[in-house]
Structure formats: structure tokens, C-alpha cells
Amino acid sequence: MSEHTISATGREAAGKGASRRLRRAGQIPAIIYGGHAEPTSVQLDHEKIWLASQNEWFYSSILTLDVDGKAEKVLLRDMQRHPFKQLILHLDFLRVSENEAxxxxxxxxxxxxxxxxxxxxxxxxxxxxxxxxxxxxxxxxxxxxxxxxxxxxxxxxxxxxxxxxxxxxxxxxxxxxxxxxxxxxxxxxxxxxxxxxxxxxxxxxxx
CATH class of the missing domain: 2.170.120.20 (Ribosomal protein L25, C-terminal domain)
Incomplete structure (x- = not known):
């Protein structure tokens, strides 16, 4: 299994207005949930994620999200795309535990x-x-x-x-x-x- 690490930054602002501002700044709003922990809101660089999304591994591999220096093992669970622009609108990541199938x-x-x-x-x-x-x-x-x-x-x-x-x-x-x-x-x-x-x-x- 290959290792794929993606940088992310924690975010506090929520809501549609905050998400629109992030997208205008070239960022993707995302959430990390599951794994017996509270959901965490993060943002990721759109250009880097867009390039990663062209690869098969992005959808079927365990990813390491480096969130402000803290590593989270996750799987991509949902990706919202713009209906006609080359734009990723939102990502959902599921935490994984090494001891749980x-x-x-x-x-x-x-x-x-x-x-x-x-x-x-x-x-x-x-x-x-x-x-x-x-x-x-x-x-x-x-x-x-x-x-x-x-x-x-x-x-x-x-x-x-x-x-x-x-x-x-x-x-x-x-x-x-x-x-x-x-x-x-x-x-x-x-x-x-x-x-x-x-x-x-x-x-x-x-x-």
C-alpha cells in the first residue's frame, strides 16, 4: 500500500458564505469525521487536490492528511464537483482505525x-x-x-x-x-x- 500525504489547514468559519470565500481564495472546504472523534473542518489547496484527483489512488487509498502538523489517516468518502467547471466544491473524509476493517x-x-x-x-x-x-x-x-x-x-x-x-x-x-x-x-x-x-x-x- 503506497503512502500519500496531503497538507490541510484547520478552519473555524462555517456556512455557505465562508465556503464561497475559501473557494475564491483557491481553497476547498472539507470535513473529517468518524473514528470515534468529533468532526473536524479543514481546508485544502484546490490546485494540489485537483492534480491528486486525476489519479486512481486518490479514491481508493488511505490518505494521510497533515492537518497543521497532526496526521490523520482517512479515506475519501464524497467529492462534490461543479456541474461544468473544473472545480471541486467540497470533500468528505472518513477517519480510519488500523484495528477496524x-x-x-x-x-x-x-x-x-x-x-x-x-x-x-x-x-x-x-x-x-x-x-x-x-x-x-x-x-x-x-x-x-x-x-x-x-x-x-x-x-x-x-x-x-x-x-x-x-x-x-x-x-x-x-x-x-x-x-x-x-x-x-x-x-x-x-x-x-x-x-x-x-x-x-x-x-x-x-x-
């Missing part, structure tokens, strides 16, 4: 798809039904992503959640709910050609 959605990385038997077969479409999955683990075991090697994927194959190879200490809670929750992650199916239209008058009785 967390539930996180992590991305899937698909490997060797193009060189698989299915990938090299004409008329076969490989569909990714999931691009991320929900996992549960202790913070120290949290992977930034799960790899799925499709090197042996053949036409007609279906890869289910239960087929994923998970790192040690990581589990998929969904699988505990029954077989019907073992959904298809990847399918390799043949494209079905459209049926040819019936010839004009075919099947009609003679007059």
Missing part, C-alpha cells in the same frame, strides 16, 4: 485481454460488467486495485466475483450473501448477427 470500492485492472484466446477470436466481444468491486479489509491490507488476468479467457467464458484472486486479508462481503450475489465480472460472448428479414411474401398463402 473498512469497506472500500477499489478499481479492477484487466490484464492480457487482447492476447487471450477470446481477444484474438473474430466475432467475440469481451464485456467488463464491473470496473470496480467492494472489498473489506484492515487498512494495512488495502490494495489500490485488484488485477484480473484474462490471459486464458476463451470464447463463451464468464468470470465471476468468486474467481478473483484477492490479496491476503482482503475479502468481498457480497459473496457472503449467497450465490446469486456472485455476479459476472467479465463475459466473452459471440456477437449475434441480426436475423435476415423474411423475403417479401414468404409464408403468405397463395391467392
Amino acid at each position: 473498512i469497506r472500500v470500492n477499489v478499481p479492477l485492472h484487466f490484464l492480457n485481454q487482447d492476447t487471450s484466446p477470446a481477444g484474438k477470436t473474430s466475432g467475440v466481444v469481451i464485456t467488463h460488467n464491473c470496473n470496480e468491486i467492494g472489498i473489506s479489509c484492515l487498512p494495512k491490507d488495502l490494495p489500490e486495485f485488484i488485477e484480473l488476468d484474462l490471459a486464458n479467457l476463451s470464447p463463451g467464458d464468464i468470470v465471476h466475483l468468486s474467481d478473483l484472486k484477492l490479496p491476503q486479508g482482503v475479502e468481498i462481503p457480497e459473496l457472503k450473501l449467497g450465490k446469486e450475489h456472485d455476479v459476472a465480472v467479465v463475459t466473452a460472448g459471440y456477437v449475434q448477427a441480426d436475423a435476415e428479414p423474411a423475403a417479401e411474401g414468404e409464408g403468405e398463402g397463395e391467392k
Whole structure:
């Protein structure tokens, strides 16, 4: 698990007016909550957070928020964006405890798809039904992503959640709910050609 540290500053002013002033100054209002402690209001540099938000790890890794010299281990739980501007409006971070399991959605990385038997077969479409999955683990075991090697994927194959190879200490809670929750992650199916239209008058009785 990679370490990612982000600087933040505590803030006291609250409300929409204070948040607007922060945004005009190039800052993002944010809150840290959970972890058996009181919520903490902070502000972060917009430019640095915008650059961080372009990376996959920002959404699925444990982050270290350095708040005025005090380190907080957190997960990003919510990000509010402007509907059309490249602007982050607000962030919610959840504190994590090293001894308590967390539930996180992590991305899937698909490997060797193009060189698989299915990938090299004409008329076969490989569909990714999931691009991320929900996992549960202790913070120290949290992977930034799960790899799925499709090197042996053949036409007609279906890869289910239960087929994923998970790192040690990581589990998929969904699988505990029954077989019907073992959904298809990847399918390799043949494209079905459209049926040819019936010839004009075919099947009609003679007059």
C-alpha cells in the first residue's frame, strides 16, 4: 500500500458564505469525521487536490492528511464537483482505525485481454460488467486495485466475483450473501448477427 500525504489547514468559519470565500481564495472546504472523534473542518489547496484527483489512488487509498502538523489517516468518502467547471466544491473524509476493517470500492485492472484466446477470436466481444468491486479489509491490507488476468479467457467464458484472486486479508462481503450475489465480472460472448428479414411474401398463402 503506497503512502500519500496531503497538507490541510484547520478552519473555524462555517456556512455557505465562508465556503464561497475559501473557494475564491483557491481553497476547498472539507470535513473529517468518524473514528470515534468529533468532526473536524479543514481546508485544502484546490490546485494540489485537483492534480491528486486525476489519479486512481486518490479514491481508493488511505490518505494521510497533515492537518497543521497532526496526521490523520482517512479515506475519501464524497467529492462534490461543479456541474461544468473544473472545480471541486467540497470533500468528505472518513477517519480510519488500523484495528477496524473498512469497506472500500477499489478499481479492477484487466490484464492480457487482447492476447487471450477470446481477444484474438473474430466475432467475440469481451464485456467488463464491473470496473470496480467492494472489498473489506484492515487498512494495512488495502490494495489500490485488484488485477484480473484474462490471459486464458476463451470464447463463451464468464468470470465471476468468486474467481478473483484477492490479496491476503482482503475479502468481498457480497459473496457472503449467497450465490446469486456472485455476479459476472467479465463475459466473452459471440456477437449475434441480426436475423435476415423474411423475403417479401414468404409464408403468405397463395391467392
